[in-house]
Amino acid sequence: MSQALPETIPTTLFAERADAVAAAARELSALGWTPATSSNFSMRVDADHAAITISGRDKGRLGRDDIMLVDMQGKAVGTDARPSAETELHTQVYRRWPQMNAVLHTHSRTQSVASRLFAKAGMVRLQGWELQKAITGYTTHESVLQIPVFPNTQHMPELVARVDAWLDAGKPLHAYLIDGHGIYTWGRDMAETRRHLEALEFLLGCELDLRRLSA
Ligand SMILES: CSCCC(=O)C(=O)COP(=O)(O)O
């Protein structure tokens, strides 16, 4: 492994996080949610560092050596490898919420189509679905779960600013779509983050089906 670690991070800790990130990537890839090297995945390592996928790798074939360390500004630490092109979106989550420890970003067909369909409205409004309760803090199907759709850009600071603006307006945020691109979601651990991602994939699929059936 060409990853050098700061003295404060035990090798076993980084290896554990890297293995968890790589395993999640392989499993989500097996579902067909990471086509053509797309998607990126990370876990917090400590207050100042995260383990994230190296840019451009086939997410269905990741191992420990495909994961690298970054600081909370998204800069590589202890390696010449290039972190995900979207690293700033991950470190934003870790900076804003100290209790969040995993971030998943995928490009499933359902997520991609939904992002285009709802881009004009600027959000997907979910209500009436029992599976909303899979999102932490939601206890009834009657509540409204808003998933914003932000315009796509290759300039990450622009997306970071849109997320900040949404949060600074006091709106709850558990996930967001990027138009024509995919979804980001996060959680306190990998299991919670996986649950959020699976629930959102299911709910977006239901919304798309409803529109197809009522067309
Ligand atoms: C070929 S996918 C385009 C980039 C992208 O959206 C993505 O999720 C993967 O980028 P990364 O740099 O993390 O491999």
Ligand SMILES: [Zn+2]
């Ligand atoms: Zn992406």
